[in-house]
Amino acid sequence: MHFSIPETESRNGDSGGSAYVAYNIHVNGVLHCRVRYSQLLGLHEQLRKEYGANVLPAFPPKKLFSLTPAEVEQRREQLEKYMQAVRQDPLLGSSETFNSFLRRAQQETQQVPTEEVSLEVLLSNGQKVLVNVLTSDQTEDVLEAVAAKLDLPDDLIGYFSLFLVREKEDGAFSFVRKLQEFELPYVSVTSLRSQEYKIVLRKSYWDSAYDDDVMENRVGLNLLYAQTVSDIERGWILVTKEQHRQLKSLQEKVSKKEFLRLAQTLRHYGYLRFDACVADFPEKDCPVVVSAGNSELSLQLRLPGQQLREGSFRVTRMRCWRVTSSVPLPNGGTSSPGRGRGEVRLELAFEYLMSKDRLQWVTITSPQAIMMSICLQSMVDELMVKKSGGSIRKMLRRRVGGTLRRSDSQQAVKSPPLLESPDASRESMVKLSSKLSAVSLRGIGSPSTDASASDVHGNFAFEGIGDEDL
Numbered sequence: 001m002h003f004s005i006p007e008t009e010s011r012n013g014d015s016g017g018s019a020y021v022a023y024n025i026h027v028n029g030v031l032h033c034r035v036r037y038s039q040l041l042g043l044h045e046q047l048r049k050e051y052g053a054n055v056l057p058a059f060p061p062k063k064l065f066s067l068t069p070a071e072v073e074q075r076r077e078q079l080e081k082y083m084q085a086v087r088q089d090p091l092l093g094s095s096e097t098f099n100s101f102l103r104r105a106q107q108e109t110q111q112v113p114t115e116e117v118s119l120e121v122l123l124s125n126g127q128k129v130l131v132n133v134l135t136s137d138q139t140e141d142v143l144e145a146v147a148a149k150l151d152l153p154d155d156l157i158g159y160f161s162l163f164l165v166r167e168k169e170d171g172a173f174s175f176v177r178k179l180q181e182f183e184l185p186y187v188s189v190t191s192l193r194s195q196e197y198k199i200v201l202r203k204s205y206w207d208s209a210y211d212d213d214v215m216e217n218r219v220g221l222n223l224l225y226a227q228t229v230s231d232i233e234r235g236w237i238l239v240t241k242e243q244h245r246q247l248k249s250l251q252e253k254v255s256k257k258e259f260l261r262l263a264q265t266l267r268h269y270g271y272l273r274f275d276a277c278v279a280d281f282p283e284k285d286c287p288v289v290v291s292a293g294n295s296e297l298s299l300q301l302r303l304p305g306q307q308l309r310e311g312s313f314r315v316t317r318m319r320c321w322r323v324t325s326s327v328p329l330p331n332g333g334t335s336s337p338g339r340g341r342g343e344v345r346l347e348l349a350f351e352y353l354m355s356k357d358r359l360q361w362v363t364i365t366s367p368q369a370i371m372m373s374i375c376l377q378s379m380v381d382e383l384m385v386k387k388s389g390g391s392i393r394k395m396l397r398r399r400v401g402g403t404l405r406r407s408d409s410q411q412a413v414k415s416p417p418l419l420e421s422p423d424a425s426r427e428s429m430v431k432l433s434s435k436l437s438a439v440s441l442r443g444i445g446s447p448s449t450d451a452s453a454s455d456v457h458g459n460f461a462f463e464g465i466g467d468e469d470l
Contacts, residue, residue, distance in 0.1 A: 021072055023079060025105070028177050028370045029325070029344055030192070033105035040079060043101045047086070050097060057085035094181070102182040103138055110191045112184075119186050121146050121162065122200045124227035126171070129201070135186045139179045142186070146201055152219045159214050160223070161204035164188060166196050172234055173200060174275050177371050202227060206293055206379050207386065208264045215257060225256045228263045231271075236291070238267040251418055268293060272375060277366035282311070290364060292375040295383060297350075299364075313352055315379045319359060321350035323373045348372045 060078040131145040165173040214220035250259040271293030291298040346369035
């Protein structure tokens with residue numbers, strides 16, 4: 001998750017006394033909360049007591065006198081690096097101390113009182129599920145409430161996640177982020193103050209082998225089925241006319257498992273698709289559509305002659321990646337998000353093993369760059385669990401002593417309508433060779449080096465391979 005403190009505010013004291021500096025903490029570019037230095041220092045001291053000083057990153061020291069504007073900016077940068085380092089640490093970032101601090105700060109900043117409310121959660125097919133929750137309920141509480149309303153068994157809850165999405169005019173979802181344990185879903189969606197933003201329930205794993213566990217249960221089967229039908233209708237899953245005919249036949253027979261078995265063989269099954277964006281591969285400013293799934297990022301691009309091509313980047317061949325942000329300046333340059341205000345440009349850059357002993361940076365410029373990074377990390381996590389012989393069930397952390405709010409009336413998952421005929425204007429994809437030899441490769445240098453080394457995500461699933469494997 002991407003934390004930043006792009007700006008600060010001078011605010012009057014609660015009793016009208018001396019002013020103080022409030023630091024705006026953003027998550028994925030959206031304001032999460034405002035906190036004072038003293039509050040962050042209190043968090044640091046509490047983490048130090050629990051985990052020891054040697055585990056924590058450096059915290060900006062206290063100052064005896066008022067800070068100059070330059071010192072305020074310096075402290076802002078130090079606090080931003082501190083929050084990012086804590087969040088990225090597996091122990092500290094998952095601690096209840098850290099996450100509860102951010103939840104409390106979010107609720108206080110948005111001035112939302114604790115009360116029972118009705119929250120609308122959508123399924124992938126647009127079906128609405130209304131759950132009664134508290135405004136102070138964290139993500140896992142809301143996920144459990146949705147599962148209870150649908151009658152999804154406890155041991156399958158961890159196979160699904162809640163996502164914050166923006167509903168576009170055509171009804172399609174643009175994914176903003178997966179809701180995290182440090183936020184309150186009701187506050188997160190209502191604080192955006194727009195009816196475009198919704199919360200969607202969707203499966204949260206990548207390996208289709210785990211479908212077997214979910215499909216054993218009636219509700220799990222219906223959720224997968226509804227999501228798959230929806231993805232096909234959106235064009236996320238690529239189908240030929242013959243495959244579409246077979247799928248529609250199985251749908252008419254209500255053969256949901258057989259429908260899913262066939263869908264599993266299709267290109268981009270289970271992928272998340274992002275909005276159209278720009279990449280510097282295979283050439284600068286190349287319009288692409290990025291999809292994430294099956295341990296890869298897929299880039300679909302239109303070459304001269306209007307022919308669609310697809311190139312795939314396997315996560316096991318990404319040595320590392322990072323997300324950087326900048327604010328375009330009027331003269332064409334860029335600045336740090338902390339300096340000046342404007343629309344932030346996000347980039348995902350990854351170093352890829354193109355051939356034996358040849359690594360190349362590939363950069364994708366997209367408002368959804370952070371979401372892409374989160375997808376990469378979760379794919380790596382899943383691969384490492386599988387490599388170690390572990391189970392995905394063990395990977396899914398559940399709160400100890402948590403309670404489920406069971407509803408008297410269970411809400412069934414409705415079957416989606418029959419598939420529409422394939423869009424005649426949707427062109428079939430032409431798969432590039434694994435080396436993307438059909439398009440010219442352009443060697444590029446490293447991305448801008450204004451980010452610190454801690455911003456780079458090392459990939460433990462990276463494998464050194466030779467030309468014959470590429």
